[in-house]
Amino acid sequence: MLERIRIVLIGTSHPGNIGATARAMHNMGLSDLALVAPRCEPLTADSIARASGADHLLHAAQIHASLEAAVGDCTLAVGASARSRTLPWPMLTPRELGARLPEELAGSDTRVALVFGREDSGLTNAELQRCHAHVHIPTNADFASLNLATAVQVLAYECRLAWLAGEGANAPSDEEPPSLASHAELERYFEHLERTLIAIGFHDPATPRQLMARLRRFTLRARPERLEINILRGILSATEQQAEAHRDDDAGK
Numbered sequence: 001m002l003e004r005i006r007i008v009l010i011g012t013s014h015p016g017n018i019g020a021t022a023r024a025m026h027n028m029g030l031s032d033l034a035l036v037a038p039r040c041e042p043l044t045a046d047s048i049a050r051a052s053g054a055d056h057l058l059h060a061a062q063i064h065a066s067l068e069a070a071v072g073d074c075t076l077a078v079g080a081s082a083r084s085r086t087l088p089w090p091m092l093t094p095r096e097l098g099a100r101l102p103e104e105l106a107g108s109d110t111r112v113a114l115v116f117g118r119e120d121s122g123l124t125n126a127e128l129q130r131c132h133a134h135v136h137i138p139t140n141a142d143f144a145s146l147n148l149a150t151a152v153q154v155l156a157y158e159c160r161l162a163w164l165a166g167e168g169a170n171a172p173s174d175e176e177p178p179s180l181a182s183h184a185e186l187e188r189y190f191e192h193l194e195r196t197l198i199a200i201g202f203h204d205p206a207t208p209r210q211l212m213a214r215l216r217r218f219t220l221r222a223r224p225e226r227l228e229i230n231i232l233r234g235i236l237s238a239t240e241q242q243a244e245a246h247r248d249d250d251a252g253k
């Protein structure tokens with residue numbers, strides 16, 4: 001289970017935090033580190049020193065240009081944030097996140113991403129809206145923001161506790177659970193949905209009124225299976241064809 005949990009750091013600016021993250025991960029048995037557009041060199045004397053022997057994770061870290069590329073193969077993405085947002089997203093406590101992991105990671109093609117923000121400005125709303133849920137580590141409301149690697153440590157610890165609790169529990173059944181849509185499949189669906197809603201005149205990108213964000217929240221809450229997303233995309237394609245046929249009819253009149 002632990003090897004299918006990816007720690008994703010976006011726009012990190014201090015090599016020491018990347019090193020300390022590698023140490024926190026290796027302490028808890030996690031190994032999959034991804035860096036999105038880091039704002040510093042990840043392999044420095046400082047990062048290697050702070051990794052204190054976990055620098056193999058730094059050497060193996062994948063570097064991506066975008067969040068989409070880093071989590072495209074993940075079936076669940078959870079964004080860690082110290083701040084609440086104007087359009088609230090499903091919230092999890094670190095303990096609730098841990099409790100979900102054994103089931104989330106039961107299928108062999110499942111992968112979970114835990115996404116962390118920049119030291120100075122955290123995660124943007126758009127980045128958080130690409131995640132299924134938000135996890136908030138309960139902290140002093142007057143001093144809410146933890147050091148990046150400390151936040152990774154807390155969540156990695158909860159992952160480990162959940163894994164330890166599951167070790168002695170019932171062996172998972174032989175039956176593969178249905179395949180959930182991956183992040184990349186969901187993003188393609190959202191693009192298709194937006195295109196169709198514009199084509200049928202339901203959505204005006206000039207006055208978006210959070211429509212796509214609300215549809216995103218609704219869809220991500222449902223945890224759609226791959227098959228279900230394929231059905232929805234089939235409906236969108238048929239809708240587009242009908243709209244086009246009507247336009248042609250109108251043009252012919």
Ligand code: SAH
Nearest residue numbers: 080081082116117120122136137145146151
């Ligand atoms: N100043 C930033 C916070 C940066 S801390 C802000 O205003 O958002 C760096 C990252 O650590 C955050 O983006 C988040 O991913 C994680 N983090 C820090 N404190 C956290 C908390 N209390 N709960 C969840 N994540 C937290």
